Amino acid sequence: MNAYDTYNYDVLVIGAGGAGLRAAIEASAHGVTVGLVCKSLLGKAHTVMAEGGIAAAMANVDDRDSWKVHFTDTLRGGQYLNNWRMAELHAKEAPDCVRELESWGALFDRTKDGKILQRNFGGHKYPRLAHVGDRTGLEMIRTLQDHGIHQGVEVHMECTVITLLKDGERIVGAFGYERERGRFKTFQAKAVILATGGVGRAYKITSNSWEYTGDGHSLAYHAGAELIDMEFLQFHPTGMIWPPSVSGILVTEGVRGEGGILLNKNGERFMFNNIPDLYKNQTSDNEEEGWRYIQGDKNAKRPPELLTRDHVARCIVREIKEGRGSPHGGVYLDISWIKKKISNSEEHIRKKLPGMYHMFKKLADIDITKEPMEIGPTTHYMMGGIRVDPDTQMSTMPGLFAAGECGAGLHGANRLGGNSLSDLLVFGKRAGEYAAKFAKEYGDGTIDEKQITDAAKWALEPFERDKGDSPYDIQFALQEMMQQLVGIVRNETEMLRAKEHLGLMSQRAANARVVGNREFNPGWHTALDLFNMLTISEAITMAALERKESRGAHFREDYPDKDPQSGKFNLVIKKDADGKMIIRQEPIPEIREELKQLIEEMK
């Protein structure tokens, strides 16, 4: 065996946010040994930032809701590029997953008759999001963490995986380093689950923390797995924009769910100006009806602020581009206006949105109960990712599974708010279950020492260079470039330029130099993360160039319309035998007849 600390598990889970924790708990419940690797301390993953809620058709608030409505909402939101089977499983299983969370100690806000309360969110026909104030993610990750630590899961905190280990085509482990001392660790495993989250750090304005460098996407890709839907990157419409130090920080969609409205500098509620055909039937065209919806009137249609995120973000960009933006280059999000409608509005806002109240007060000197917030779009969520089997979550590589944001298929061209937390639970659970089954069925694979020594050598090279750029300079250049050239509004000329830049940046990254030693050295970690960021940036750019239409989160100003032909395929990315990134179109799987009918009925 090699010289590094070696651990042996039946199932190794990489990533300890909602999906990773849920997967680890499930695998452990199936009686296998489980190791859980997390890049930060346990409980700090991005799930903690989720604010609004978990989408699950429990029908506690509106009894017309059911998995069927949730299913069709999800497909409509994803512009029908979703994997229908995943959307079906997700809609059917989410309610039980939420109730399970409650049985593990999670506390959600309640209805008058003591059930779990559900709130409105964009693209959901009925109030569907189980929540607790605006800190649902914290409640969820803490519940999973506190439950998980009693399930015999072995946790490796502050540990980053740099390569997956292969035995032929099968994934049999992973190799990485721990931050504290910079020592390498080898993990041998019968099955590996990736749950590493998103890619937001490749962009300048993002709600994502330093961790979200596309590790899982990149690890899987380089191991030979297929990625899908990489052109679909969600820009959340409401991120903070002022002061500059907070730009990108998420402002929950829950603000709009509780009645918040979007205004341009003229005080005009611009969302009424452009309601897409797909949603005309269910969106109100006047303020009065919109407010009645917020108040729970079942006969009212929802206000246009609660349209899907892709659409809202684009409307905001339009207002700014056409000169109707706010002083710092955003628009206004106003919840304080509800004082015209209810008498105790200030107390109500503080109770429903305590985190937002606190955050704006502390970081921006804004009292959201009294004045509007300035907001703008922020890079938030990757719909694309590792292509998985919808039932088992196994990737195209045997023994490699993926769940949560780094897996793909459920959300299609655009994710509905609230559907990520339920995604984590439903598919985290499935990944855990099927990885455990896989581990039981197949024995240990063989670890190839050469893969380990190669990876270790690669990881230490930056220390040997005496010239070369700082990894931070390269990262900032990449973030600036991706934001400018492959952002919310895209065109061919700019993206071809982005491709050239990426080539040059890859060369710079390959020569990046780090200072200091291996002990807790963020410069070194950034140098290694760059490799993943560049890989996924290339994949995003390649897919965005290939999709010559505008759909969901992907908007091309040179192809501003939806193209019916392009709605029939997903884009699949893979590394070919020469190490080159290749892309191909693949027809969307034929949907089951009864579900097809369901979609027609709900149109």
Add this chain to the structure above:
Amino acid sequence: MPTATFEILRGDANEGKFETYTLEISEGMVVLDAILLIQAKYANDLAVRWNCKAGHCGSCSAEVNGVPKLMCMCRMSDIKLDKPILVQPMKAFPLIKDLVTDVSWNFEVKKKIKKFKPRPPDAADGTWRMAQEDIDRVQEFRKCIECFLCQDVCHVIREHQLQDKFIGPRYFVHIAGLEMHPLDVEDRREDLKKTDGIGFCNITKCCTNVCPQEITITDNAIIPLKERVADKFYDPVKRLFAKFRSKKEQ
């Protein structure tokens, strides 16, 4: 733009010294912004923990001018710039490097606390019914982001280092959240007295003062737990009843 001078502790458990960095300060900046800028510009290997940068995750705990704080919520405009700003790691935990300390003890403590144990479901479909008021009562404790600033400032840990006998304010908050959970039926009072060391807390409220989530740790969590322990072990009437009952059960 105004400038600020930072003195940041650089080093590890063996040796450390303050290094000086000077930086331009822009509008709205927080201490964490400054630290990350220094890291990117002058000291790529400066060790610091952070994640959400919005006060939600509790990673960037440190001591700024001697006061334990989340660096992401500490505005530069609230600090006097005429003197150097001192940034140090949390003092109560072993130093790993620069601003990063070994907080693993905290995670070990939590494992020993009896986990959530719900009463049987209220409804036939396996779900429970709860009133919003009962939820509201424990929300405060569940807001905790595990930044460990309360642990850092607690003198039982910081000065007396009784980590093996005392779990610290964070975990009293955790236990309060469990004990007052509307569904929980576990009894943790004996552990509180015997292994968790609740008696060591002499309610100086240092923890409450530093909590970035504004949890009233001492008054709302620790004191009620102390009362529960006192009820079980020291209430003479109850003790008599307990004796009587245990005899009868024999």
